[in-house]
Amino acid sequence: MPFLARPRATPPEADVCVIVEGCYPFVPGGVSTWVDWLIKGHPHLTFAIVAIVADTAPREPRYQLPANVVDFRCLPLHRPFETASCRDAARPEGMEEALADAFILLVTGGGLAAFQRLVRLVADPRNAFTIQTLMVSPLSWRLTCRMYERLMPHASFLHFFWAWRALFGGLFAVLVSDLPRARVYHTISTGYAGLLAARAVIETGSPAFITEHGIYTNERRVEILMAEWICDTVDKGMDLDDGRVDLRDIWMQVFEAQALICYQACTRIVTLYEDNQRLQRALGAPGERLAVIPNGIDVARFEGLPQAAAEAPPTIALIGRVVPIKDVKSYIEAAAILRTRFPTLQALVLGPTDEDPAYFAECEACVAECGLADTVVFTGAVNIVAYLSRIHVVVLTSLSEAQPLVILEAGAAGIPCVATDVGSCREILEGRSDESPGLGAGGLVTALVDPQQTAGAVGRLLGDAAFRHACGETLRTRVRRYYASQDALDAYRRTYADLLQLSGDHAARRAS
Incomplete structure (x- = not known):
C-alpha cells in the first residue's frame, strides 16, 4: 500500500x-x-x-x-x-x-x-x-x-x-x-x-x-x-514558588x-x-x-495448547516490541541473575526489533556485557501461539502499560506471569476488587526497574512446579471468566x- x-x-x-x-x-x-x-x-x-x-x-x-x-x-x-x-x-x-x-x-x-x-x-x-x-x-x-x-x-x-x-x-x-x-x-x-x-x-x-x-x-x-x-534552561534551585x-x-x-x-x-x-x-x-x-x-481475547485460540514440560530447560519470555518503554534491559539483567540459579535458562524476547534500532543495539550490548549470548534470544516478530508451549513463565518489565494482551493470552494458555505494577497488570494477576469468589494469584507483581525483584519472582515460579501450575490455572480461569x-x-x-x-x-x- x-x-x-x-x-x-x-x-x-x-x-x-x-x-x-x-x-x-x-x-x-x-x-x-x-x-x-x-x-x-x-x-x-x-x-x-x-x-x-x-x-x-x-x-x-x-x-x-x-x-x-x-x-x-x-x-x-x-x-x-x-x-x-x-x-x-x-x-x-x-x-x-x-x-x-x-x-x-x-x-x-x-x-x-x-x-x-x-x-x-x-x-x-x-x-x-x-x-x-x-x-x-x-x-x-x-x-x-x-x-x-x-x-x-x-x-x-x-x-x-x-x-x-x-x-x-x-x-x-x-x-x-x-x-x-x-x-x-x-x-x-x-x-x-x-x-x-x-x-x-x-x-x-x-x-x-x-x-x-x-x-x-x-x-x-x-x-x-x-x-x-x-x-533544562531554567534553574529554579530550591525555590518551590518560582513560577x-x-x-x-x-x-x-x-x-x-x-x-x-x-x-x-x-x-x-x-x-x-x-x-x-x-x-x-x-x-x-x-x-x-x-x-x-x-x-x-479469543480464548478458544489458546485452548488445547500443551504446557511446557517440567523437565525442559526453564524458559521465560518477554513478549513485546524492543523499545525503551518495555524496559527490556531490566529483563536482560534479571535473566543474568536467574542464570546463576538456573544455568540452562532460556530467556526469549518475542517481538519486533526494528522500531527503535538504537535501543535494540543497546539491548544487544547489554546481553554481550552480561555474557548471555547463549541465554537471551531475540526472535523478532513471530507467531506467539507457536512459542507458548515452550514457555514456563511470561515476564513483563514495562514502564507503562494499559491492559496487556500478552498477559491475557498467556493466561488463556495457562502460563503464569510476572509483571511490573503498571496499568491493569495487578488487576489481571490478582483479581479485581469485586471478584467473587476470589480466584487467587495468577502470577506475581513487581516494582518497576527492579531486576533483582523480577528475578526473585520468576525464580519462585520456576523453582516450584506446583505453585507455577496453580498460578497458571488461576489465570486461565480468570481470563475465561472476565476477558x-x-x-x-x-x-x-x-x-x-x-x-x-x-x-x-x-x-x-x-x-x-
Whole structure:
C-alpha cells in the first residue's frame, strides 16, 4: 500500500471513523491488533481510518485492511515545506492577536472552548491559512515570537523555537487536514488523535468517543521526564514558588491541554480498567461519561495448547516490541541473575526489533556485557501461539502499560506471569476488587526497574512446579471468566449503536 495522504476518489460516508496515532496499520501488536480486532468484529458497519504518523516517509502496512474499511488516509504531523512562496497575505485586522490569544488559552487549560476558537480561526477563508503559512512564513515567525514572549521569555529562544515547531506543527496539521465523512468518530487516544476527533465534533456535529488503553498523557510524561534531548534552561534551585516554566513544563502543559479538549468533546470516555479512571478524572474527564470495557481475547485460540514440560530447560519470555518503554534491559539483567540459579535458562524476547534500532543495539550490548549470548534470544516478530508451549513463565518489565494482551493470552494458555505494577497488570494477576469468589494469584507483581525483584519472582515460579501450575490455572480461569473477546465486542456493539442513534437524531434536527 503506498503512503496515502488522501484517497483519490471521494469515499462514501462511513459509519465510524477510527483515529489512531503511531500504530495501525504500520506497527504490529498491542493497540494495532486491538484495532484490527475491533473493525473485523463489526462487519455490519463501515469504517474510515485516519492513521496519524510522524512524517511523509513511506511505510509498509503490517495489516491488510478489512473489507468493511471504505476510507483510509494518513495524516503526517510534519512535512517538508517550500519556503520561497510563503509570503504574507492580507488578513483581517486583529487576526494575529486573536490567533495568539487562542493558543495561549489552549495551552493554559482553556479546553474545548479555546480549541473551538482556534478551529474557527483556521477554517475562516478570510484568514487564508494553509499549513505553509502557519509553519514557514513571516506570520509563523511573528506568532512564534509572540508565544515565546508570553510563555517563557526567561528561557532560551532557540530551544523554545524548535519545541514550538515540534508541538504545534502537529496541531496545525490536524487543523488543516481533510476530515473523513463519518457518523461517529472514535479516537484511540488523546494527543493529536484526540484533537482530530474534537475538531470533527466541532465541524460536523457528529458524536465522538475515546477508548484509552494506556493514558496517553501519562505515557508522554514518562517520555518527557526521561528525554535527554529536552534541555533544562531554567534553574529554579530550591525555590518551590518560582513560577517560571521550562521546556518540559511546556511539553506537559500541551499534552494535558490536548487531553482536556478531547475529554470535553467526547460523549463517552472508555478505558480498559477502573484505575485509569482516576487519572482521567484528574485530567478533566467528566465522571458521568466514564465507562470500562476490558480488552477481550479469543480464548478458544489458546485452548488445547500443551504446557511446557517440567523437565525442559526453564524458559521465560518477554513478549513485546524492543523499545525503551518495555524496559527490556531490566529483563536482560534479571535473566543474568536467574542464570546463576538456573544455568540452562532460556530467556526469549518475542517481538519486533526494528522500531527503535538504537535501543535494540543497546539491548544487544547489554546481553554481550552480561555474557548471555547463549541465554537471551531475540526472535523478532513471530507467531506467539507457536512459542507458548515452550514457555514456563511470561515476564513483563514495562514502564507503562494499559491492559496487556500478552498477559491475557498467556493466561488463556495457562502460563503464569510476572509483571511490573503498571496499568491493569495487578488487576489481571490478582483479581479485581469485586471478584467473587476470589480466584487467587495468577502470577506475581513487581516494582518497576527492579531486576533483582523480577528475578526473585520468576525464580519462585520456576523453582516450584506446583505453585507455577496453580498460578497458571488461576489465570486461565480468570481470563475465561472476565476477558472473553465476545463480551468486549458486545459492549462496543452497544456503544456504537447508541452513538449512531445520537448521530441520526442530530442529522434529523439539522435537516428539519
